[in-house]
Amino acid sequence: MKTPISIQLYSLRNLPSLEAVLDTVKAAGYRNVELIGSHLDDAARVRQALDQRGLAVSSSHVGMAALRERFDVIMQACKTLGFTQLFMPSVPPDERQSPDPYWTALGRELAQMAWRAKDHGVELGYHNHHWELAVQADGRTALDCLFAGAGNSPLKWQADVAWLVRGAADPVALLTRFRDRVVSVHAKDLAPANTKLDEDGWEDVGHGVLDWRQSLAPAAVANGAQWFVAEHDKPSDPARFARNSFTFLNSL
Numbered sequence: 001m002k003t004p005i006s007i008q009l010y011s012l013r014n015l016p017s018l019e020a021v022l023d024t025v026k027a028a029g030y031r032n033v034e035l036i037g038s039h040l041d042d043a044a045r046v047r048q049a050l051d052q053r054g055l056a057v058s059s060s061h062v063g064m065a066a067l068r069e070r071f072d073v074i075m076q077a078c079k080t081l082g083f084t085q086l087f088m089p090s091v092p093p094d095e096r097q098s099p100d101p102y103w104t105a106l107g108r109e110l111a112q113m114a115w116r117a118k119d120h121g122v123e124l125g126y127h128n129h130h131w132e133l134a135v136q137a138d139g140r141t142a143l144d145c146l147f148a149g150a151g152n153s154p155l156k157w158q159a160d161v162a163w164l165v166r167g168a169a170d171p172v173a174l175l176t177r178f179r180d181r182v183v184s185v186h187a188k189d190l191a192p193a194n195t196k197l198d199e200d201g202w203e204d205v206g207h208g209v210l211d212w213r214q215s216l217a218p219a220a221v222a223n224g225a226q227w228f229v230a231e232h233d234k235p236s237d238p239a240r241f242a243r244n245s246f247t248f249l250n251s252l
Contacts, residue, residue, distance in 0.1 A: 003221055005249045006032040006058035008186065008231040009039070012238040018049055026053050028242035029250065034229045035060035040077035047081050058227050059085035059158075059184060061127065067113055075120040085184060085227070086117065087158045089127040096129075100136035100145045107149025114155040123183060125156030133167030141169075147178060157181040158229070161216055162188040162202070172219040179223035187212065187228045187249055200234045204241050206248025217252050228252075 007030050012021045018039075025033055033055055039046045040062060050057065060083060062074055067088060078086060088110060095102065110126060117124040132143040140148075147155075157178055163186075164171040175182055189208030191201050206212055220228070228249050235241035 002250075002252070003217075003225060003228055004032060004058070005030065005246065006034050006227050006229045007242060007245070008034045008036075008061075008229050010036050010061070011230070011232045011235060011241060015238060018046065022049055022053050022055060024239050025242055026055060028239065029246040030055070030230075030242070032056050032058040032227075034058050035081070037062040037066055040066075040074055040081070043077035043080040050081075057081045057083040058229065059083055059087060061087050061089040064088055064091065071113065071116065075117065075122060078120065078122050084121055085123050085125065085156070085158075087125045087127040087156075087184070090129060096131040097134065098142075100138060100140065100142070103132075103136075103142040103145035104149035107146040107155070108151075110146075111150040111153030111155050114150070114153050118154050123154065123156050125158050125181070125183060127158040127186070128160050129163045130167030133164070133169050143174075147181065155181065156183045158184040158186060159220070159225075160186040160188070160231075161220070162186070162190055162210060165190060165210065172215060175219050175223040175225075182220070182224040184227040184229060185216075185220045185225045186231045187217075187245070188231045188233075199232070199236050202232050202234060204232065204235075204248075205230050205245035206251075207244055212248070213252060 007025050009021055015021045114124040133141050135141055159175055161171045187205045189203040189205050189210050191203040191208050230245040232241045
């Protein structure tokens, strides 16, 4: 059985409307999508637009501020939209270089939220970028500190593999190390050095330098990934990215 495929709608944020976004991903072949936090603010409308196109939600991102301020509302939105994986995707720019006590405390806070989310049938997890690979004073990375702070809680991990590579980490080693938390991976790719600069060096999945077929995809599945979520942080042509990435991921 294939690991199911989804697409992070942030990748198509420059299209003119939600309807245009959903039409584009459906035309590319997707049947599942990953939402962003603003979609949860109007869950009924988003659900209607999805239903009209035969699309379902695999998961969503949501910011820490929203989790702190509107936790119960977000849980209800998850129910309305019919998904059970929710990921906190980032911390504010001025906090990304914080020392280890910050990351340990964040892990503890997310752990408490993960226990609360579990009562609603939702798995709460963290999504990484590259700044969590910064080495702290004690030799650990920020990601190490965060997961240590989370302890034995049900906090999960959506591993953004290309950001791990940009952070000079070995993604297979980290997927293996934190396999008890892995439930999803962001499938994205990197262009060769000094190319695709207009797209910040990202590439359509399967069209870049990362070895998804022989290494990354098998490692993700072996370590617990339940979804491959295609993403591109700055595609010059969102429809091209969606098509190319679906075709590749569907071939795995």
